[in-house]
Amino acid sequence: MITTGMHEANLVVLSILIAVFASFTALSLAGRVRAGQGAARRVWLVAAAVALGGGIWAMHFVAMLAFRLPGMDMGYDLGLTLLSLAIAIAFTGAGFATLDSTAQSRGRLAAAGLCMGLGVVAMHYVGMAAMRMNAAMHYDPVWLAISVVIAIGAATAALWFAGRDQALGMRLGAAGLMGLAIAGMHYAGMRAAIFTMDHRHGADMAASGVGQTVLAVLIAAITLLILAIALGAAWLERVFHKIARREARIALRLKIADVLRDYDTDAALHQIAALMGQHFAVGRAGFGQLLAEEDMFECNVCWTDGSAPTLLGRFPAADFGAALMARLERGETVVAGDLLESDPRVDARGLATSRRLETRAILVVPFLRDGRLRMTLFLNDRAPRQWHADDIAFLEEIAERTRLVSERAAIAAQLRELNATLEARVEARTSELRAAQEALVQSQKMEAMGQLVAGLSHDFNNVLGAILASFDLIARRSGDAARVERLAGEGRQAAQRAANLIAQLLAFSRTQRLATQALDPALVIERLRPMLIRTLGPLIGLECRLATVDAEDWAALADPTQLEMAVLNLAVNGRDAMPAGGQLTIALEAHVAQGEADLADGRYVVVCVTDTGAGMDEDTLRRAMEPFFTTKPVGKGTGLGLAQIYGSMRQIGGAVRITSAPGKGTSVRLFLPRTAGAQHDEDALPAPAGAGSGAAHVLLVDDDPDLRRALAAALTDLGHDVQAVGDGPAALALLETVTREGHTLPEVAVLDYAMPGMTGAELAAELGRRHPALRIVFMSGFADLAAIEAVAGPEAIVLRKPFATDRLAEAIARA
Incomplete structure (x- = not known):
């Protein structure tokens, strides 16, 4: 007689909770597998397999204990029960090992899911075979197939979630779905079971010392305790891992800071590439420079762990794919866990390059300058891998620090060039400013002089009028000696006023260097x-x-x-x-x-x-x-x-x-x-002892005939022997004649400073060469006598026109 069983609701709920908790624990432990290295990685893989396999077996056993057949006692074969537990753990571990989270691919995921799913199915039906009851059991093929499909699907989903980073909320949701799927597989398998009453099958059934409910609760409690301990261990290890990773990255930041400070550009980039490659445990790390004019990438810094070939050399930018290059040129970080998977970001040319360079996973941070892509910091791995969000952020941080090093050489070259030309540029600019300042001073003088022109012209015309009137009166009254003398004195005073006006005007407008x-x-x-x-x-x-x-x-x-x-x-x-x-x-x-x-x-x-x-x-x-x-x-x-x-x-x-x-x-x-004693700028020359006493032979040279005749007459009246000529060549010719004929040479030469053909300074130099004993007195209508002294020498005697004949006599005596 075919008998239909039933399930105890409380134990059904308990079995589902076990499945969910086991799934959550397995996902958490799988995360530690990804983070672990070497032996630690294998330990966490075994722990994840035990948690998921043992949890599934515990859920299955509690669910079996929840099953009731009316009027029939049930027992379990201990050997087959333990075998079912071993099958669950072994196949779950095999599934995790087949997948290997550092090398995930769709093919591996499918194979691992099939392995783990079939193991769960085997565990379930071996566990069913361990049942001892007064009934024969066979299975409905449709429900059996459904249970197999559910088992494989649940196992594949578990492995897919285990291979990815999960936030707590997502991990809880995934555990709930997986737990329900695992429970669904079990109850689908139970639905496939058909029981036929047969007392001959229960003759050797062992009696249980405890009831099914108590046994189910005891197994559930033990399982949940084990899972909680495993989960707690995973949580503690996660905390310790975060602390260790944070400390490692702090230490790495300090190392990179030392590198950036102490190394030159090329050595710093090589050192940073090695530090990045070792920290992220990738096959290669390095820097690539974009040569925009040639549309080429040049890689001259590349570290490898020995398993991957280096990327030193030049590569066409198009080899890396148009979509990938476009993202880099926009300044976006490029992240790819497996370039060989179907990915719209990787075109056929980029895929071929990845295969040729043995690259599956990449993480590339671009360096932009002036809005253009200049350089990249890259991490490559030969195997697929999941890049964590904090890994990406950390590499971007290091890239930003390193960007300054990549530009340091160019900046240093610019500074060297600037320093090389700075001194010359400063000197040129200083000259321009001096500089400019002199032009500004002169322009200010000219502005002020423009405002003086009207008043000066009025006063100067008055002075000239007084001079002309005095000379007219002298001409008319030449017979009245006293009146002539008075008028001559008034004319002389008026002329002196005019000379003073001109002297002030010229002194104010002079352009000599300020001192x-x-x-x-x-x-x-x-x-x-x-x-x-x-x-x-x-x-x-x-x-x-x-x-x-x-x-x-x-x-x-x-x-x-x-x-x-x-x-x-x-x-x-x-x-x-x-x-x-x-x-x-x-x-x-x-x-x-x-x-x-x-x-x-x-x-x-x-x-x-x-x-x-x-x-x-x-x-x-x-x-x-x-x-x-x-x-x-x-x-x-x-x-x-x-x-x-x-x-x-x-x-x-x-x-x-x-x-x-x-x-x-x-x-x-x-x-x-305030300073020491002042210099008094007085026009008068000191009269030497005996000034004016004794006659002298004087050579007078001036291009103005009226002034030349007047000065010659005045000196003659004072008792001097005067020979007057109009320019330098005439003066030299006169001296040659005097020398040739044996006459007495002049003792003093009175020279106009500004003359056409040969200046007074040039004539004085020639006279000094031919007649070294001849003394020189200069006359000049220029205001800047210092400029004349700079040419003629500091000992030169210079008279500023106009001057009184008495002062000319004093200068001759001084000479």
Whole structure:
């Protein structure tokens, strides 16, 4: 009689829980298999096999104990029961070993799933054969086939999940599905069993000392305890592994930092490639450089573990596949666990290259510079592998640190080239600035002179009018000696005024190189007073408070031209600020600096220029010394005056300070460093003892005939023997004649410095060569006498035109 069995619900639920827990434990242990190396890897593989195989067997046995046949006692053959356990563990282990998570492929997965699934089926039906009861048993082929399919599917799924990293949530879900599939396989197999009552089959059945429910609970408890212990061990090992990996990566970061600091570029890249290859346990690691112009990859850094060939050399970029190259050029990290699997990222050419280079798994990080792919850091392996997310992140971190090394050589070369040319470039720029500064100073002078032209022309015409009127009166009253003498004196005074005007104008506009010297600011300003009066006009009063107790104590370090220009510029600014008239005051003050931000500690002479004009508001005052900043209308100012004054004061170690307020005028203070005794720039030459006594033989050379005749007549009146010619060649010819005829040679030659054909300096040099005893006196209408002295020598005697004949006589006597 065919009998239908039934299952105890509580034990069914317990069996399913065992299946789920066993699946979860096996997945966790499989993760340790992937992370392990050597013997540790094999230990975790055995543990995963025992957990899954033993768990499946325990689920099967508890489910068998949950089965009831009405009116029939059941027992189990111990040998077959243990055999079923051994089959479950052995085939599960064989499945894990066949798969080998470091070399997963679809073929291996299918073979491992078939091996493990058939083992589960064998375990189930051997366990069924171990049952002892008063019934004969055979199987429905359809349900038997269903149970086999479920077993193979569940085993394949278990292996697929075991070969991949799983987050906790995903691992729980996978364990639930696998547990239900394993339980489903068992109950499908039970559904396939058909029992026929036969008391002859139960004659030798061994009686059990405990009930089925108690036995099932005991087996379940033992199994769950073992699984919990295994799971706990896996968890602890995972924790320890994370700690060890973190420490290893900290140590690796430190090593790489040392490499980046201590090695040159090429050696550093080789060292880093070796460290990366050993840390990630891959077949090869290295760096490839993209030669964009040739569309080639050049690999000159490649480490291998000895099992893989090196990739040194050049390879066409297209050999690696268009899709892969496109991702690298976008700056994306390329990750592939198995290039030989069907992957849309790998085209036929890239697949052929992978086979030729014996590469299955790759991890490539690109280096971009200026938006273009320049270099890559790569890891390759001959076997397929799953790249962990933290491995990818860590390699990207190392790549970013290494990127600086890959560019260091280029940067160093650029620095060497820059250093090689820096000195020349600095010198050229300094010359340009000097530099530019001289042009700026001269332009400032020209701007100021433009404003003086009208006043100077008016005064100069007045002077010329006085001279002409005096000479007209002399011509008309030549018989009145006293009147002629007075008129001549007035004409001489007028001419001297004209000479002074021209001298001031030329001195102000001279373009010789600026040089600081010890000077008396009071004398500089006093010489400038007439020009200041003409500049300010009749509506503005000028007050100069320049008196000092001891002129030597007030000596300052400055360039006289810069000081003149600064005072004149400030006077012009003050005049423009007082269109309706006012008062301009120039005063000297003493100042001692100590702990001031813009001045070094020490003593200073302060030139203070104050006007009663409109003044400046806060914003204007703050920007007053900015270059090109001006409040004047277009064409009335460049905005460079105060900026140039500030620059010149800073150059000599001084400073500029401005105080102003709207409606209360402006005060500008120039701080000049005090120094030793001042140089007094006086036109008069010291008269030597006995000056003017005794006659001399004089050679006079000047290209201006009127001046030449007048000077020759004056010297003749003073008792000198004068021979006058108009140029250098005539002078040399005259001396040859005198020498040839045996006449007395001149003792002193008075030479105009600027003459056509042969200059006074050239003539003086020739005279020195032919007649070394002949003394030279130069005359010049140029303001910059220092330039003449630089050519003629520091001992040269130079008279600036126009001069009185008395001064010419003194110079001849001095010579």
